[in-house]
Amino acid sequence: MISHLHVKDFAIIDEMDVDFHTGLNIITGETGAGKSIIIEAVSLALGSRADTAFVRSGKDKAVIELIVEDCSPQAAELLAENDIAAEDDQVIIRREISAAGKSICRVNNQIVSVSFLNALCKKLADIHGQYDHQSLLDPELHITFLDLYNSAEILPVKALTEKFYLEYKKLTLELNRLVSNAADNQRKQDFMTFELNEIDSARLSPGEDTALEEDILSLQNSEKIYGNLSNAYDAIYGDSPSVLQALSRVQNQLQEIASYSRPVNDLLSDFDDAYYKLEDISQEIRNIREHITFSPEQLDSAISRMNQIDKLKLKYGGSIEKIVSYRAQLEKDLAQIENIDEAKERLSHDLSVCEEQLKLASERLSALRKTSAAELQTKIKEQLHELSFNNSEFEIGMTENPAGYTANGTDLAEFLISTNRGEPLKPLSKIASGGEMSRIMLAFKKVIGDYDDIPTMIFDEIDTGISGIAASVVGKKLKEIARNHQIICITHLPQITACGSHNYKIVKHSDERATYTTVVPLSREEKIQEVARLLGGLNITESTLKSAEELIEASAFE
Template sequence: MISHLTVKDFAIINEMDVDFYHGLNIITGETGAGKSIVIEAVSLALGSRADTAFVRSGKEKAIIQLVIEDCSEKAANLLNENDIPVDEHQIVIKREISATGKSVCRVNNQIVSVSFLNSLCKHLADIHGQYDHQSLLDPELHINLLDLYHRSEILPVKELVEKLYAEYKELTSKLHTLLSNAAEYQRKRDFMSFELKEIKEASLIPGEDAELESQLLILQNSERIYSNLNAIYTSVYEESPSVLENLSKAHHKLQEIATFSSAVSALLSDFNDVYYKLEDICHEVRTIRDDITFSEEELDTAISRIDLINKLKLKYGGSVDKILEYQTKLEEDLSVIENIDEAKEKYSHEISVYEEQLQLACMRLSKLRKEAAIEFEDKLKEQLLELSFNSAEFKIDFSEQPSGYTANGIDLVEFLISTNKGEPLKPLAKIASGGEMSRIMLAFKKIIGDYDNIPTMIFDEIDAGISGVAASVVGKKLKEIAQKHQIICITHLPQITACGQYNFKIVKNSDEESTYTTVVPLSEQEKVEEIARLLGGLNITEATIKSAQDLIAASR
């Protein structure tokens, strides 16, 4: 649950700290005091889109911080999976919005993305504005609401359907691709066989083109290479006196004087290294020279081989590796063509097996949904009766998907309702009154809320369009839901305010420089006075005080 909210420099809020509690927390205030701003701040902390317009005029940034106590197991697991520390199931969420447009999200002092914050907060709180009941008007979402009911039985079967459908879809896609490509493959078969034969006959070896280029360069310049190496060897080793002979004499003279000078001794050591290194080089020159041969036939063979490889490169790829990759692809494609009947039979058999399993799973899922729907209908009618729909009828209508199998099974589900005696059942979208939709949504939340494991529900003036007895009924229903959930509700109705276990008031103040809003907790006496204000406006009398006390007594 949300145990603490801190807001600073957000819209008309200068600085605000408020503690919330488990149970029914009611927030009231005069029109224009900024009641919805508080919910907007909480919504931002829970991951909604940031807007620089929320930064208080003249300030650098707005800061919203939420402290969540006793977070759900799913939320704790999500944090652990992302290496975010959780201290005794407490989460601290901090959102900063800069006037320049930058937004920073932190969870337990670790920076996270907005998308992660959204994923996390789905397990922490559920916010409902006066127009959020529009989700009930979308028939595509009805099946998800039904699946939450009896979820322990329905969801495992639903997951199985999703898995089988994915396999079934992949196999049918492969078969479709095979059949659509078969005719094209048959037309290309002879040409592909010719290409494969041409590449195979070349017997290409990876990297041989580079070796051939090097070999060809040597063969084309063999006479010059031999001549230069021979001249080097002769001058260093064979001429009289040769370079090595002269170096040997110099070496002998250094030896004679090495004992007289440490510098000469060091020079002798370096000289020795040069002498023996040159001797090794000379032997290597002779070896390379003697290996140089010129063969007209070998040159022609190398040129022909390079020409062949270059032609294949132009046709099948820019390198030997690319040609060999193309060869492998040709072999695979020809193998498919040669075994296409076998592949069709294999895919068709596998599709038949998966379709049979998918059909059984879909029928099982549909059966579970229809069983859950009967119980759901009865429970929702009970809730509607408690919410003053004395003649309401509710029905969950089932039909089959026109497209056949889907990842969600074969069912189409739509909620039908009649709120007045004698009226036919109609889709929820046909319900005219916003006040009726608010109460209907509350009935759904009472049932589904016991299953979705979201600890906090936040309602922003969902009581719009209702009054009188209906308002008292909504207040009692909120109090009932608050037995298992933390409820934070903004309202303008005294009947709902009277049901609050913890009451707060939005107060707007002004000074010479600005206007600012804050939230203050109300004592029991202040709660009575606030309800009296909601009943009688500015003129609080003994009668309105008495009426406020009666409302509180009735709510208890």
């Protein structure tokens, strides 16, 4: 609900703060006091188009700020999707309009677009009157109203219909893709078969390219490798003087004195290990040398094999592992092409079964909606007659969607009304005035209740063209709806004013420099005075005051 409104430098408002409450908030004021300006300010905060004409004369910018508490789940979800934090379920909306024409929107101190603000505020409040925040005027939402009326039966079938539709759409796309690709399948099959054969004929082994690189490097440098190994072997084990011969003499010298000295004896043991290790190394060098080959044919073969692998890498992924993975996908794709007829038959069968399920679900959904439409239509008519639409006709037009199956079934719904006898039924948006729309929305809210989850309703011009008993009925309806919604209503009728849970008065005054408008909350005594003013005008008598008090007390028991 809207808990606070702050307005600064907007039209004839210098600066104003007003706290709103749950229940029925009634705003009154003398003609010309600026009641419509309040609605304009709230409308701008809720995302309507900015107009620099609203910036107070001589000021740089106008500021409107709304504090909304306990926002609806849909609003909270939208905020979360856009990473906007709502502390303690509180949302602060700030709209600034500069005299230069710029408009800035903030939600919880985060700058947002007007389109986002508009989308968010449609989940927070409905403004009914001469402004454009009217969900009832959008034909696309009419079927939503209808579904909500009998939600217990309709919504499960609607969810099932959506499930079958999504599956139907998926299968249709798959089958269409399969059929549309049929002409290219032969060309693709030939090309993929060629690629598969090319990869298979290479008989690749994981790690083969690494081993080949080592072989090629060895073969290309085999002469140098052989020469260096030979020199190393000769130095260690070759003709005198060799390293091992010199070490053997050292070994003999140490052995002669090992029995005289423990350190020398320990050293001799380490020396023996080194000597025998060096012998082993010399034998390993000889073995490696004996296996060195100088075969040009072997080098050419290795290079040729490496070139073959490199070409395949270049074509199919850059590594043997990726080539193998590509080959597996080729095999899978070829199998699909080769089994296309079987796949088409399977998809066609699945699509036929799904379409039958979708058809049955859509027909069931349509039947429930028609039953719901008949009941809702009757109840709305009753409410409209109570709200002084005595000669009105109301009908929920149900037609088949020309698009065929949709996630929402096959139905279109539109609310049609005639407010005068003999006039044809027409869409709401083409026939109802602001005041009539407000009363029509009252009729819907009375019947549908809390289903739309919009916590706040703001009514302007709701009393246009009514008085007396009709005004009392409107006041009673407002009170009933205010049990589950916050309502902010501007009125000039005493019967509606008397029903307010919280009453406010718009006051305008002037000084030598300018005119100012503000809103003040009324105490019970001030509320009696205001109802008396609306009953008797400027001439307020004891009798008028008593009538006002009786009207307030009577409304409290309705």
